[in-house]
Amino acid sequence: MxxxxxxxxxxxxxxxxxxxxxxxxxxxxxxxxxxxxxxxxxxxxxxxxxxxxxxxxxxFSCKCRYCCPSCHAKRLAIWTQWLDTTLLALVPHRQVVLTIPKRLRAYCLYRRRLLGEIARVAARTVTAAIRTLTGERDLAVGIVACRQTHGARANWHPHLHRLVTDGGFRPDGTFVSWPVHDTARLPEAFRRAVLRLVVRLELFDEDQAAGLLTWPHSGFHVHTAVWVSEDDRAFATRLARDCARNPVALERLTYDRAAKAVTYCSDKSEGPTAGTETADPLEFLARVLVHIPDQGHVTTRYDGWYANRPRGMRRQAEPAAADTPPLIVPAPRLAPTEATRRWAALLQEIFEVDPLACPTGHGPMRVVAFITQVSVIDRILAHRRTRAAREAHGGPRSPPSTRAPTNRGASERSPPASPPPR
Incomplete structure (x- = not known):
């Protein structure tokens, strides 16, 4: 400037x-x-x-996005028609809304590209969740991603709207449905992935990120309750239009010339942002102008099955099959605890590490025992402490002791070790 x-x-x-x-x-x-x-x-x-x-x-019109309600409405009309006729596959979809805590929203205000980086993390997290719960790592998930920076009262509230296929596509075009929507694990995976991002960008240090993981209400939230059938195309386009709507709705805005005040009505019927709010005209104008994206910033992205390159490759390979409905295959039913058991696989998809891989030899690791006996726990921990102390001082190592600890009662003492076999 x-x-x-x-x-x-x-x-x-x-x-x-x-x-x-x-x-x-x-x-x-x-x-x-x-x-x-x-x-x-x-x-x-x-x-x-x-x-x-x-x-x-x-x-002439200004053709400005996220500022002029009239021009933005024209953009949405053309865009939703293109979604209906060209982009969206004839499969079920689901709306996924991802929210970040207030502590990160201020960073998005001064670092505008941060929300785009969080959007890419969200796309990888949702894709990893669907692949993990279906048990198929080659699934391509279709995602129409819209970034919103406004809340119910046109306030600064950056969050992410996703229109996601309710499952994924196999390489042969078969669609596998999303079996279980784990509302507890998906927000936790999203939180850990975002905190890893902000640490890598040096916005937080390791201690701050670890502190956020201990919060019972971290501010990270994922909403997946809105489902769209493959036959209800009108609802799918209305949902996409709502994801990319203008920050201000003129029908909820009134201006009092005598009092020189702007009154804006919230679209929420309950909650802290419900009701109306009266503000100074310049204050409200500054609140609206903050939502204008910078030049070159992408506000709508297409990931996975809906990305530009895969769509072009499919049109070149099979131009006649573009309008053919895909075969929908239901995913195998999971046991109530199966989604929890696949948590390690979900972490591997998100963090690109295998929690069951050996850190030295990169070989497979497995669970060999579950230690619950108090005396055995004390012996193992005492041995680890002794070993760590000897390695720190550089002294000779001794074999672990087989004697039971003396700070426990006689009833908790373990039997003496049996002699080794011949």
Whole structure:
């Protein structure tokens, strides 16, 4: 930003930078286009009928995203029609909404690309969960990802909306449904993956990330309750349109000229963000302009089966099979504890490490015993402490003792060790 622009927008920075971030040059560009949208003084097109010579004037539109409600609605209409006719497969879908805690939302305000990096982490987490619970690692999950930065009152609330296929596609095109929606494990996997990201980006250190893992209410939430049938295409497009909606709804906005106040009604019927809120016009304007994305920032992504490259490869390989409904195969039913047992496999998908691989030889590891007896636990821990102390001092190592600890009662003492076999 030039010195002239810094001087011009210094009052805005002094008043709103603390809560809504510093003034960005893209905001001035988009605001100027929005003020000229639909105004004939800024240009128009003449529309005439050659048969009856009737004509009218059509004012130019700004075509701004996430600022002009009219132009954004036109974008959504064209986009949802393309989703219905071209992109979405004839399979069930599910809406997945992922929320991050308030402590990370401030980082997204000053580091705009962070939300996009979290979106990629969310796509990998959802894909890994579906692959793990179905038991098929080659499944391609179709994801239409929309990033939202606004809440119910147009406040700063960055979160992620996903329209996800309710399962995945095999390499031959067969669709396998998502068997179990584990609402406890998926948020935990998403939380650990995001914390690993912020540590890698040096936003948090290891101790801060470990502290967030101990919080009972961490602020990470995943909602997967909205399901869409493969036959209900109208509901699927409405759901996608809601995922990419404009931050402000004009039907819920009123302006009192006498009091010079803006009243905005929330779309929530209950909760802390329900009801109406009255704000100063400049305060509300700063709240709305903060949602304008920077130039070049992608607000809608397509991952997995819906990514551009796989779709192009499928069209080239089988152009006639593009409109053919895929064969839907139900996934095998899981036992109530099977999803929990596959938690290690889910961690392997997310963190790209195998928790059952040997750290030295990278060979397979297995569970050899479950230690529950108190005396055996004490003996093993005492041996480990003695071994660690000797290795620290560099002294000679001695074999582990077979004597029972003396701090337990006689009833808890283990029997003497039997002589080794001949």
């Amino acid at each position: 030039s010195a002239q622009h810094r001087t011009k927008y210094r009052p805005a920075n002094e008043r709103f930078a603390r809560e809504y971030g510093p003034w960005r040059p893209v905001v001035a560009q988009v605001a100027d286009k929005f003020l000229a949208c639909g105004v004939l003084e800024h240009g128009f097109a003449r529309i005439r009928c050659d048969a009856c010579t009737h004509e009218y004037l059509l004012a």
